[in-house]
Amino acid sequence: MQEALALFPELEKEQASQNASLRLRAAIGRSYHDIIRSMTGQMLHAPDFILFPKTDDDVTHILKQATDKSITINTFSGGSNVTGAYEIEETDQVVCSLNMKHMDMLLELDEVSQTATFQAGIFGPKLEEILNSKGFTMGHFPQSFEFSTLGGWLATRSAGQESGLYGKIEDIVLGIKVITPSGSMEDVDFPRHASGIDLYPLFIGSEGTLGIITQAKVRIHKLPESYSWKSALFKDYASGMEALKEMIQVGIHPSIVRLSDPMETKMLSLMSNSKKGPVQQFVQNIMKSYLVSKGFSKPCIMMMRFAIKSESSKTDMKVATRISKKHGAKMLPASVSETWEMNRFALPYLRDPLVQHRIMIDTFETVTYWQNIVPLYEHIQKALADHSDYFDKGGFLFCHVSHAYLTGASLYFTMLARQEKGNEVNQWLQLKEVVSNAVIEHGGAISHHHGVGKDHRKWYRQKLGESSRQLLSQIKGLLDPKRVLNPGKLFDEKKD
Amino acid sequence: MQEALALFPELEKEQASQNASLRLRAAIGRSYHDIIRSMTGQMLHAPDFILFPKTDDDVTHILKQATDKSITINTFSGGSNVTGAYEIEETDQVVCSLNMKHMDMLLELDEVSQTATFQAGIFGPKLEEILNSKGFTMGHFPQSFEFSTLGGWLATRSAGQESGLYGKIEDIVLGIKVITPSGSMEDVDFPRHASGIDLYPLFIGSEGTLGIITQAKVRIHKLPESYSWKSALFKDYASGMEALKEMIQVGIHPSIVRLSDPMETKMLSLMSNSKKGPVQQFVQNIMKSYLVSKGFSKPCIMMMRFAIKSESSKTDMKVATRISKKHGAKMLPASVSETWEMNRFALPYLRDPLVQHRIMIDTFETVTYWQNIVPLYEHIQKALADHSDYFDKGGFLFCHVSHAYLTGASLYFTMLARQEKGNEVNQWLQLKEVVSNAVIEHGGAISHHHGVGKDHRKWYRQKLGESSRQLLSQIKGLLDPKRVLNPGKLFDEKKD
Numbered sequence: 001m002q003e004a005l006a007l008f009p010e011l012e013k014e015q016a017s018q019n020a021s022l023r024l025r026a027a028i029g030r031s032y033h034d035i036i037r038s039m040t041g042q043m044l045h046a047p048d049f050i051l052f053p054k055t056d057d058d059v060t061h062i063l064k065q066a067t068d069k070s071i072t073i074n075t076f077s078g079g080s081n082v083t084g085a086y087e088i089e090e091t092d093q094v095v096c097s098l099n100m101k102h103m104d105m106l107l108e109l110d111e112v113s114q115t116a117t118f119q120a121g122i123f124g125p126k127l128e129e130i131l132n133s134k135g136f137t138m139g140h141f142p143q144s145f146e147f148s149t150l151g152g153w154l155a156t157r158s159a160g161q162e163s164g165l166y167g168k169i170e171d172i173v174l175g176i177k178v179i180t181p182s183g184s185m186e187d188v189d190f191p192r193h194a195s196g197i198d199l200y201p202l203f204i205g206s207e208g209t210l211g212i213i214t215q216a217k218v219r220i221h222k223l224p225e226s227y228s229w230k231s232a233l234f235k236d237y238a239s240g241m242e243a244l245k246e247m248i249q250v251g252i253h254p255s256i257v258r259l260s261d262p263m264e265t266k267m268l269s270l271m272s273n274s275k276k277g278p279v280q281q282f283v284q285n286i287m288k289s290y291l292v293s294k295g296f297s298k299p300c301i302m303m304m305r306f307a308i309k310s311e312s313s314k315t316d317m318k319v320a321t322r323i324s325k326k327h328g329a330k331m332l333p334a335s336v337s338e339t340w341e342m343n344r345f346a347l348p349y350l351r352d353p354l355v356q357h358r359i360m361i362d363t364f365e366t367v368t369y370w371q372n373i374v375p376l377y378e379h380i381q382k383a384l385a386d387h388s389d390y391f392d393k394g395g396f397l398f399c400h401v402s403h404a405y406l407t408g409a410s411l412y413f414t415m416l417a418r419q420e421k422g423n424e425v426n427q428w429l430q431l432k433e434v435v436s437n438a439v440i441e442h443g444g445a446i447s448h449h450h451g452v453g454k455d456h457r458k459w460y461r462q463k464l465g466e467s468s469r470q471l472l473s474q475i476k477g478l479l480d481p482k483r484v485l486n487p488g489k490l491f492d493e494k495k496d
Numbered sequence: 497m498q499e500a501l502a503l504f505p506e507l508e509k510e511q512a513s514q515n516a517s518l519r520l521r522a523a524i525g526r527s528y529h530d531i532i533r534s535m536t537g538q539m540l541h542a543p544d545f546i547l548f549p550k551t552d553d554d555v556t557h558i559l560k561q562a563t564d565k566s567i568t569i570n571t572f573s574g575g576s577n578v579t580g581a582y583e584i585e586e587t588d589q590v591v592c593s594l595n596m597k598h599m600d601m602l603l604e605l606d607e608v609s610q611t612a613t614f615q616a617g618i619f620g621p622k623l624e625e626i627l628n629s630k631g632f633t634m635g636h637f638p639q640s641f642e643f644s645t646l647g648g649w650l651a652t653r654s655a656g657q658e659s660g661l662y663g664k665i666e667d668i669v670l671g672i673k674v675i676t677p678s679g680s681m682e683d684v685d686f687p688r689h690a691s692g693i694d695l696y697p698l699f700i701g702s703e704g705t706l707g708i709i710t711q712a713k714v715r716i717h718k719l720p721e722s723y724s725w726k727s728a729l730f731k732d733y734a735s736g737m738e739a740l741k742e743m744i745q746v747g748i749h750p751s752i753v754r755l756s757d758p759m760e761t762k763m764l765s766l767m768s769n770s771k772k773g774p775v776q777q778f779v780q781n782i783m784k785s786y787l788v789s790k791g792f793s794k795p796c797i798m799m800m801r802f803a804i805k806s807e808s809s810k811t812d813m814k815v816a817t818r819i820s821k822k823h824g825a826k827m828l829p830a831s832v833s834e835t836w837e838m839n840r841f842a843l844p845y846l847r848d849p850l851v852q853h854r855i856m857i858d859t860f861e862t863v864t865y866w867q868n869i870v871p872l873y874e875h876i877q878k879a880l881a882d883h884s885d886y887f888d889k890g891g892f893l894f895c896h897v898s899h900a901y902l903t904g905a906s907l908y909f910t911m912l913a914r915q916e917k918g919n920e921v922n923q924w925l926q927l928k929e930v931v932s933n934a935v936i937e938h939g940g941a942i943s944h945h946h947g948v949g950k951d952h953r954k955w956y957r958q959k960l961g962e963s964s965r966q967l968l969s970q971i972k973g974l975l976d977p978k979r980v981l982n983p984g985k986l987f988d989e990k991k992d
Contacts, residue, residue: 113865113903114745157690168688174903183963190863191904192664193941194653194701195956196948196986199964201697205690219902222745249610249718250806310746311818315811322807367686369609406715407609407670408687445689452692460691467679468695474974478967490692 004049007069007094010061017050026050026074026097030144031082032362033432033455035355036424045088047074047097054102056214059179062098063212066484067181073098073484075208077121078148081156082363083453085207089488100151103214106130113191115174117217120151136220139166139255142449143344151213156451157205159410161344163403164248165255165307168449169204172218176200180211180479189217202475207451208486210479224307227255229337230317232302232329237261238374240300241401241409243327245370248404250323252316254304257404258340261377262298264398264414268340269301302329303337358419360427364435366444369408373401376442377411383438388431394418403448410448452490461492469496500545503565503590506557513546522546522570522593526640527578528858529928529951531851532920541584543570543593550598552710555675558594559708562980563677569594569980571704573617574644577652578859579949581703585984596647599710602626609687611670613713616647632716635662635751638945639840647709652947653701655906657840659899660744661751661803664945665700668714672696676707676975685713698971703947704982706975720803723751725833726813728798728825733757734870736796737897737905739823741866744900746819748812750800753900754836757873758794760894760910764836765797798825799833854915856923860931862940865904869897872938873907879934884927886913899944906944948986957988965992 004016023046028034037044053059066073072095076086088095100121108117111134118127124145131137140160142148152158154176159168166172175189178200187200203210234240240259247254260268302324306317321331354361368376377399384390384397391397395417403410413435420427436459440446446459461469473496476483487493500512519542524530533540549555562569568591572582584591596617604613607630614623620641627633636656638644648654650672655664662668671685674696683696699706730736736755743750756764798820802813817827850857864872873895880886880893887893891913899906909931916923932955936942942955957965969992972979983989 110865110867112741112867115865115903157688159688159690170688180963183966185963185967186961187964188941188959188961190941190944191865191901192653192655192666192899192906192944193863194655194943194945194947195941195952195959196703197698197701197706197968199967202693205693207692210693221902245608252806252808310748310815312748312808312811312815315808319806319808367689369606369611369687371606371608403688405687406717407611410688445684445686445691447690448686448688449690451690456691463684463691465682465684467676467681468683470679471681471695471974472693475971478970 004051007071008051008062008065011051011058015052015054015058017052018048019050022050023047023097025079026076026099027086027088029079029081029084029086031084031455032351032355032360033084033425033428034082035352036428039355040424042425045090045095047088047095049094050097050099052099052102056177056179056184059212059214060184062096063179063181066096067482069094070482071096071484072487074486075100075155075212077101077152078123078144080144080147081152081451081453083447083451084455085156085451085453085486085489087454087488091487098212100149100212104149107215108217109134111136114220114222115217116220117215118150119215120149120154120213122150124148131220132223135223137223138172138218138220140169140172150216150218154204154213154216155207157449159403159449161402162255162307164253164257166221168403170201173200173204174217174219176203176213176217177215178203178211178213181481181484182479185211205451207453207489209490210476210485222309224309224313226308228306228308228317229334229341230254230304230306230320231332231334231336232321232324233296233332234300234302234324234327234329235296236298237300237377239327240302240329241370241373243324243329244302244401244404244409246323246327247320249406250319252319252323254320255307256305257302257402259302259401260300261399262300263396264400265299265301267398271339301332301336303340305337305341358421360415360417360419360424362415362428362431363413364415364432364439365410365412365448365450366439366446367403367408367410367448368444372443373409373411376439376444379442380411380413380435380438383434384431387434390415390417390431411444454488457488457490457492460490472496500547503567504547504558504561507547507554511548511550511554513548514544515546518546519543519593521575522572522595523582523584525575525577525580525582527580527951528847528851528856529580529921529924530578531848532924535851536920538921541586541591543584543591545590546593546595548595548598552673552675552680555708555710556680558592559675559677562592563978565590566978567592567980568983570982571596571651571708573597573648574619574640576640576643576648577947577949579943579947580951581652581947581949581982581985583950583984587983594708596645596708600645603711604713605630607632610716610718611713612716613711614646616645616650616709616712618646620644627716628719631719633719634668634714634716636665636668646712646714650700650709650712651703653945655899655945657898658751658803660749660753662717664899666697669696669700670713670715672699672709672713673711674699674707674709677977677980678975681707701947703949703985705986706972706981718805720805720809722804724802724804724813725830725837726750726800726802726816727828727830727832728817728820729792729828730796730798730820730823730825731792732794733796733873735823736798736825737866737869739820739825740798740897740900740905742819742823743816745902746815748815748819750816751803752801753798753898755798755897756796757895758796759892760896761795761797763894767835797828797832799836801833801837854917856911856913856915856920858911858924858927859909860911860928860935861906861908861944861946862935862942863899863904863906863944864940868939869905869907872935872940875938876907876909876931876934879930880927883930886911886927890914907940950984953984953986953988956986968992
């Protein structure tokens with residue numbers, strides 16, 4: 001503590017902590033890899049101190065001292081990262097975790113223009129509570145919503161469940177204030193403009209390696225009048241994809257869409273059935289009869305939630321139904337989506353108990369153009385079959401599309417398998433290698449919304465052109481000349 | 497010629513020209529300032545050669561030689577720029593105009609994912625012809641459409657008349673290939689992603705100062721089934737703005753929207769009347785009766801064109817009508833928009849004859865948040881009244897909104913006045929100063945879609961923060977270390 005305050009003399013006593021459990025928390029994210037590492041007693045490097053800036057000036061001070069004294073700064077906001085963003089490489093330097101949680105104020109709300117400016121450390125629930133109380137929403141609901149912050153969303157290119165209507169975080173942001181070791185930067189922001197180069201996009205997806213985002217101005221929306229669900233059952237994944245593509249390309253944007261592959265559809269059906277309510281039984285019966293009589297050998301469910309904002313939203317739902325039917329779907333009662341909706345933020349809570357029961361559960365996700373969406377899905381399955389014994393040993397793989405754009409869509413996979421006792425970390429590393437290779441070899445991005453961190457760095461760098469690598473490294477040198485910010489994330493300090 | 501080929505030995509004979517009229521053409525844009533300068537015999541610096549690259553390798557060669565030999569390279573594509581982008585500062589260096597028009601091929605078309613990749617020198621009509629023949633459109637129709645190119649649109653942050661539906665060029669682009677004096681760069685592109693920092697946004701709005709965009713991948717759309725117009729007459733500009741804002745914020749997106757202020761509405765009505773067709777007479781009569789009986793003392797017309805893509809588009813039109821009426825509008829027959837639609841690309845052609853008849857005609861445009869849209873409009877009028885004798889001498893000022901976003905909109909002004917003989921350039925410079933000061937002092941961008949060039953540089957730099965200025969200058973130094981690219985545009989070589 002004394003030591004921390006000696007290094008950062010302008011901070012107040014309560015702005016630094018050496019509390020052991022806080023330090024441990026700041027070293028571990030929320031991925032299966034993180035949990036396994038901590039449960040199996042792997043060596044972890046924790047930060048020496050936690051710093052809690054309250055103001056932009058605090059951040060400036062911290063970065064200046066860190067640069068002058070070669071102190072490593074790892075940014076931490078909500079702590080929900082799943083790509084190894086908090087992993088600390090072995091170093092002789094003092095390592096500080098910069099915890100942004102006290103910078104969580106609304107700075108400006110323009111109800112007419114529908115913009116809001118927040119400090120970047122604000123968590124999802126507080127941000128939405130503030131906006132909801134005035135009749136607005138930002139519309140950004142990642143599954144980590146409760147445990148993640150605006151700054152974290154921007155730094156990792158987050159996507160929320162309602163991205164179909166409100167956009168990914170890079171579509172939502174209008175401008176940021178960012179503090180770098182070389183100075184603080186804030187572009188003038190406009191709804192759109194033609195007055196030169198925007199610098200703020202450099203920091204979107206920069207994962208704390210170029211500077212600390214301290215404020216962001218975002219688009220907000222009036223809360224919709226209501227929500228309404230449509231659910232459709234498709235004969236196979238490809239026809240569901242076709243229907244979804246056609247909807248989006250014709251301009252129909254459900255706020256939430258989730259198209260599950262046959263395996264995930266089966267799982268959802270079992271989960272639904274386990275409650276044995278009359279509605280679920282009814283749905284189950286319908287589904288069974290389809291399976292038998294209509295050739296739905298690999299049924300895939302698509303759930304769509306529409307935000308009702310005007311008469312047009314209701315027509316949109318009709319168009320979505322028409323297009324689904326055109327692609328051979330049977331419409332299901334809206335209630336089938338209810339189980340999922342009730343639990344949509346709860347699934348990550350399931351993970352820890354499963355791991356304790358020696359189940360490996362991990363997720364990975366990617367994005368590609370429509371042309372490549374079914375081939376990529378199949379390549380990933382094939383890679384797991386060909387290059388691992390995953391399926392032989394009873395592993396399950398589920399997939400859904402939950403973010404669809406004019407030109408393509410994301411694929412979100414869940415892996416569920418028995419843990420290999422004593423080999424937990426290696427088991428994960430091997431599978432990660434197989435699926436990540438398959439993703440980038442077949443035209444997928446190494447991530448659609450989780451980010452790069454340490455876990456994906458290798459594959460990210462494989463796809464980075466030499467000129468881009470060089471320019472990024474030079475820009476890093478300009479903004480963070482002593483390379484104190486988040487070493488080992490995005491950049492490879494040994495090579496960049 | 498020989499000299500050009502000696503400087504750029506890998507080019508073929510027909511790839512360089514010293515033709516005098518080509519050189520003159522490459523020195524003059526399409527602004528009133530350009531035309532006045534050329535008509536009044538002002539000193540113009542023309543480039544020494546015109547270079548016509550055919551391939552990326554040609555561009556690489558040209559930039560390498562230019563860097564090695566300190567040759568200035570001014571990029572020129574369609575030649576429609578109105579912000580002084582082709583002005584050449586006095587220099588001892590050889591100055592080349594890089595004309596991209598031979599790099600105009602379709603490189604890839606993905607009809608499933610709705611993406612297309614073109615060489616950047618392709619002109620609007622050829623690009624649309626290629627796409628239309630396959631049933632697609634890119635949906636980018638700036639008024640310069642016939643005389644401007646994809647690369648030019650990207651370099652200047654262009655906006656087309658249908659931006660409401662298809663977006664501004666920065667919303668349309670998915671990725672670019674850019675060649676800089678330090679190397680060629682091409683990010684891997686995805687519909688969206690979370691795999692690190694996108695570098696391509698650095699070149700959007702860079703106006704040829706950081707590199708030459710040689711290719712771009714863009715989103716394309718199926719051609720709509722048809723188009724349909726709605727026109728509404730509002731009691732004043734503010735209520736029209738309110739209606740437009742409400743439509744956009746509730747998710748209704750006419751592909752074209754044009755909300756004219758009272759003065760422009762009057763002009764449109766006169767133009768419509770001058771044809772004396774029965775429909776126009778009818779409209780004129782309706783408008784007159786409103787003016788008399790309904791208190792439409794300052795009527796403002798809003799024309800909206802909807803692209804019919806599904807049943808939802810028709811509901812959108814109903815919602816637009818309902819919202820217009822809610823804000824006191826009377827709906828007009830769709831035919832009133834026809835005159836405007838027929839002439840929507842022709843208006844710039846009117847400019848030269850007007851100038852020859854000693855009429856000053858110039859346009860300027862800006863963008864701001866909704867909160868500020870009416871105040872900014874009024875501030876600009878007031879500034880012209882207070883700081884010039886523009887209105888005293890019979891000058892007219894018209895305005896319309898033609899690009900509306902969730903958070904704000906553009907304002908596009910036309911100035912029409914008598915030329916001051918012998919003082920033509922100064923007259924323009926003085927007015928430019930007054931309106932540009934008003935724009936940036938009251939929260940507008942110095943441009944929404946024309947760009948910065950030389951004419952807006954002063955105001956652009958006034959709003960650029962010191963850290964941003966410094967980082968941009970450093971990035972310029974990395975990519976164009978000898979500063980051979982478009983000197984005097986965006987950057988101030990004496991200070992940056």
